[in-house]
Amino acid sequence: MTAAKSKQKKSIWKRSLDARTALLYLLPSIILFSVFVFYPMFRTIYLSFFLTNQAGEAAVFVGLENYAYLLESSAFLNSIKATFLFVLYTVPTGIIIALGLALLANEKLKGIGFFRTIYASTMGVSVAASSVVWLFLFHPSIGMFNKVLAILNLPQVEWLLDPTWALLSVSLTTIWLNTGFCFLILLGGLQNIDEHLYESARIDGASYWYRLRRITIPMLSPTLFFIITISLINAFQTFGQVDILTKGGPSQSTNLIVYSIYREAFVNYQFGTASAQAVFLFVCILIVTILQFKLGEKKVHYQ
Incomplete structure (x- = not known):
């Protein structure tokens, strides 16, 4: 009995040592996340219940009044509408274009490496530089x-x-800017599909479209799921191209939620309502992501 207790104590001590060792390795990441993610998030939630001064410090506690004000604000409701339209314009179109380019670039043709480089080249262009180029293209x-x-x-x-x-123009710029990243990820997913599956389908006389529908899309579904999730989150957080191309105008037609947060905080110095908008945006992204995992992951084939 004594030996069993001693063995149990040694097991507990070993698990405790392993936990402390793991925590030590994770400590740098925990510190970074605490400083740059957790503290700003909780600070934002805290400020959303206050009216603030120009320094961004909490001045008057107002509870849920900032949220009530947003729900009654026509400008904020317009921002919500513009944001969801922007997501609808950019995400499906961008993914379909990237998938088409990836299917073309996956073909074993002479010189295809050049086109792969061209298709992925937008990854190397910054938001500011690409927006300036498109600003000239759109010049009246x-x-x-x-x-x-x-x-x-x-x-x-x-x-x-x-x-x-205006919103369609900004959406076109965003689609062009994000195509390179989506293309590269989808091309990597296509190249990981076992070639023997296609060879067996060809022997059975399956057409290209049948192979695409029955082999390529199901085997590519984990990559598509990742790209759709990332693209949705990025679309909700779009800022740079809106700031350079339209600054939220004309008539607030491109005033996306992120840009509305920026204007409210750093132009109007209303950090309380800006924080409430940020919390609302966080909740929207969280809901969309959860729905994506609940509904979309059912159609993902990992084998």
Whole structure:
């Protein structure tokens, strides 16, 4: 009995030592996450219940009034609408284009490496640089798009100045910017699919579209699930191209939630309501991600 107790104590001591060792290795990551993730998150939640001064310090406790104000604000409701439209425009279109390019680049053709480099090249372009390029392309008088429309005898379009076209223009810029990353990940997923599956399908006389539907998409589903999740989160957090191209205008048509948070905090110095918007955005992303895992993961094939 004594030997059994001694053995149990040694086992407990060993597990405790392993836990302390693991904690020691994790300590740098815990410190970094605490400083740059957990503290800002809890600070934001805290400030969302206060009116703040221009230094961003809590001044007057107002409870849920900041949230009530947002739900009654037409500008914030418009930001929600613009954000969800932006996500709808960019995520499905960007993934479909990237998938099409990845399928083309996965073919064993001479010189295909050059096209793979071109398709993935947008990964090396910063948001600021790409937005400036697109700013010239959208220019109403010297922009390439309007020059093409003039050649075709079509009416000119105020791409970034017309509320009807502004959000679509920013969405087009975002799709182009994100295509490289999505393409590269999807191409890696395609190249990991066992070639023997395709050989067996060809022997059975399966067409290209049948192989795509029955082999490629199911085997690529884990990669697609990852890309869809990441793209959704990134779309909700878009800021740079909106700031450079439209600054939320015209008529608030491109005033996405992240840009609305920026304006509320660093232009209007209303850190309380800005924090409430940030919390709302966090909840939206959390709900979308949970739904993605609950509904989308059922169709993922890991074997």
